[in-house]
Amino acid sequence: MKIRSAFLGASLAFGLVAVQTVLAQATLPVYTNNLVNDFQDWSFSVTRNFTNIAVVYPGESHAISVQITGGGGALSLQFPAGLTRRLMPVSRFGSTAVPAAASG
Secondary structure (H helix, E strand, O other): OEEEEEEOOEEEEEEEEEEEEEOOEEEEEEEEEEOOOOOOEEOEEEEEEEEEEEOOOOOOOOEEEEEEEOOOEEEEOOOOOOOOOOOOOEEEEEEEEEEEHHHH
């Protein structure tokens, strides 16, 4: 599973990112002011900042900002070994499109 966003012409600020199971309602954080739980950044053709402070999720101090720099560019976060869609079938994350000048 990869979490991707291909937003052309805008920067994205991502706040708290978590993968959540539907039945047990257990949460596996992906980003809490930095990447956690062995999630890896596999993004391509982007300028990204994992410590953005310009636009953040309420209650957090940092966010991910992403600006697409080439065709097909995307924020791509690779899940840790052993995590499958069967174990964590639902992904939730917040995103906000903001003017590039405000994205930090």
